[in-house]
Amino acid sequence: MNLLDGAVLPKDGEKTADFVIVGSGPAGSAVARAVARAGASVLVVEEGPLRKPSDFHADSFQAMADLYRDLGGSLTRGPAPMPYLQGRVVGGTSVINGAISWRLPKDIHDQWCKADPALTLALPFDTLEALTDEMERELGIAPTDPAIAGTHNALFAKGAQALGIAHRPISRNVVQCQGSGGCLQGCRHGRKQSMDLTLLPQACEYGAEIMFNTKVLRIDHDHRRARGVLARSQGGGLWRLQARRAVVLAASAVQTPCLLWQSGLRHGPVGEGFQGHPGASAAGFFREPVHLWQGATQGHEGIGLRQEGLKFEVLGMDIGVAMTRLPGVGQELSRHLALLPHMAEWGCAVKAQARGTVRPSLLGRPVVRYQLTDADMAKTRKGLSILAQMLLAAGAERVHLGVHGGPTEITDPRQAQAFASEGPRDPRAYAMVLTHLFGTAAMGSDPARSVVGPDFGVHQLAQLYVADSSVFPSNTGVNPQTSILALASLCGQRLAAAG
Ligand SMILES: Cc1cc2nc3c(=O)[nH]c(=O)nc-3n(C[C@H](O)[C@H](O)[C@H](O)COP(=O)(O)OP(=O)(O)OC[C@H]3O[C@@H](n4cnc5c(N)ncnc54)[C@H](O)[C@@H]3O)c2cc1C
Known part of the structure; x- marks a missing residue:
């Protein structure tokens, strides 16, 4: 790859490319490859470090310290703060x-x-399907092989089947998975087809350059068009990165609106409309060993209630994180520690209707305000109730939801069912996490109600584009990476064709 390490750039400097792309996650990588393939010169600027599979840690806490933004400790604000997780590394959250x-x-x-009928022409579904087909081929996307799925995933299938919920092996961008359960720490075997191993090296083969350990501070513009960006290298240099044709923001649905805001580009609902898929989970203890840290990290899903805004997934994790889900303190915690190999952990992703906001603080750090609605909480209770029923149906002797004020343990399917109506209503009682983020620079034809137009261009400024899930008009209820890749590829193709 053509690399420039900001850590060793103490002095100020300048660079020029046709396209300056901020962020190297799925959105930035897809645009970079599309425009580089068409012959344009490309500079991708990434705040995080460059890592190889051999650098990745088996231990989640070390992985969070190295690869996650804020050591994995980013929190929303509001009455019930919720962690939101993001990658900060070359390849972005795909790693x-x-x-x-x-x-x-x-x-x-x-x-x-x-x-918004203008989106019918702007985002033709057939074109997105064709771009998705291409991604599926290139990233080796295929259903999880039962040979490496492991007990954890097999039990999930049994539970979903018993409840009559449609389920299937999860399609994943992994080639020859070894079932080492380490996706969330970065795949140490290099089998996950994350952007650092796929689209970014391809973009570099077409001549793109990646400047990492370098944080973009703001967009350089003259109030009519974007000229480039101003960035700070980790070594301390101030870099003026000029774009001959366009600046493309692909810094994620949290950082992109902050960059717009900090650059004085606040026209329209910049940073409004933040949406996500908060996830809640349930732990079940089985007589037989489960070893939830073995097998495909997330190899099986329940899809039968997607139209209701609920999607169920296996949650593989390393032993350190699994321990944090154990109930009790003192002797009770010790008893559960001994039972850790028998624990399964399954999650439900909620297509929440809540809309939050993202703004930079005075120090420039993102502030995400987000509060689930009563309807979202009702969905969450239903999701957890179903997970508890699935775990019992698969053979768990007892289930722990870890909900404050809820039942300490559930051993009976009727108790599990009752949680949907009787579980706590207050979001503060729940331990939920956000990993799918959308909508903070939404696409639309009306500049008063959207931030980018149907061509991905920011209404307020020429030659500035947004390619990440900030542009999604709503959350999708499903895992977003492949949709982001499809939309960003379309954005890249259009930019390349614009000449
Ligand atoms: C733990 C976890 C598990 C997930 N699992 C799945 C899954 O299985 N399937 C799925 O579809 N989705 C999953 N997601 C979500 C998915 O990974 C993201 O939706 C996707 O990566 C977003 O792509 P992006 O390019 O918009 O942003 P990101 O991938 O977040 O990339 C943005 C990049 O921009 C960089 N950046 C930000 N600000 C600046 C700046 N100022 N200057 C320079 N660089 C900057 C960041 O460091 C980052 O590398 C998961 C997310 C998490 C956290």
Whole structure:
């Protein structure tokens, strides 16, 4: 790869390329490859470090310290703060994600187009499907092989089957998975087809350059068009990175609106409309060993309630994180520690209707305000109730939801069912996590109600584009990486064709 390490750049400097792309996650990588392939010169600027599979740690806490933003400790603000996780490394969050791959559902695309008919032409579904086909081929996306799925995933299938919930092996961007359960720490075997191993090296083969350990501070513009960006290298240099044709923001649905805001680009709902898929989980203890840290990290999913906004997944994790899910303190915790190999952990992702905001603080750090609605909490209770029923049906002797004020343990399916109506209503009682983020620079035809136009261009400024899931008009209810890749590829193709 053509690399420039900001850590060894103490002096100020300048560089010029046709396209300056901020962020090297799925969105930035897809745009970079598309425009570089068409012959344009490309500079990708990434705040995080460069890592190889041999650098990755088996231990989650070390992985969080090295690869996650804020050591994995980013929190939303509001009455019930919730962690939100993001990668900060070359390859972005694709390096530390579960590799679950979902095409953009047609029903979600239909909803977007119904709300704004201009999107029917701007984001033709057939084109997105063709771009997704290409990604599926290139990233080796295929259903999880039962040979490496492991007990954890097999039990999930049994539980979903018993409850009559449609389920299937998860399609993932992993080639020859070894079932080492380490997707969320970065795949040490290099089998996950994350951007650092796929689209970014390809973009570099076409001549793109990646400047890492370098943080973009703001967009350089003259109020009419974007000229480039101003960035700080980790070594302390101030870099003026000039774009002959366009600046493309692909810094994620949290950092992109902050960059717009900090650059004085606040026209329209910049940073409004933040949406996500908060996830809650349930732990079940089985008589037989489960070893939830072995097998495909996330190899099986329950999809039968997607239209209700609930999606169920296996949650593989390393032993250190699994321990944090154990109930009790003192002797009770010790008893559960001994039972750790028998624990399964399954999650539900909620297509929440809540909309939050993202703004930079005075120090420039993102502040995400987000509060789940009563309807979201009702969905969450239902999701946990179903997970508890699935765990019992698969053979768990007892289930722990870890909900403050809820039952300490569940051993009876009727108790599990009752949680949907009787579980606590207050979001503060729940331990939830956000990993899918959307909507903070939404696409639309009306500049008063959207931030980018149907061409991905920021309404307020020429030659400035947004390619990440900030542009999604809503959350999708499914894992977003593949949809982001499809939309960003389309953005890249259009930019390349614009000449
Ligand atoms: C733990 C976890 C598991 C997940 N599992 C899945 C899954 O299985 N399937 C799925 O579809 N999705 C999953 N996701 C979500 C998915 O990974 C993200 O939706 C996707 O990576 C977002 O792509 P992006 O390019 O918009 O942003 P990111 O991948 O977050 O990349 C943005 C990049 O921009 C960089 N950046 C930000 N600000 C600046 C700046 N100012 N200057 C320079 N660089 C900057 C960041 O460091 C980062 O590397 C998961 C997420 C997490 C956290």
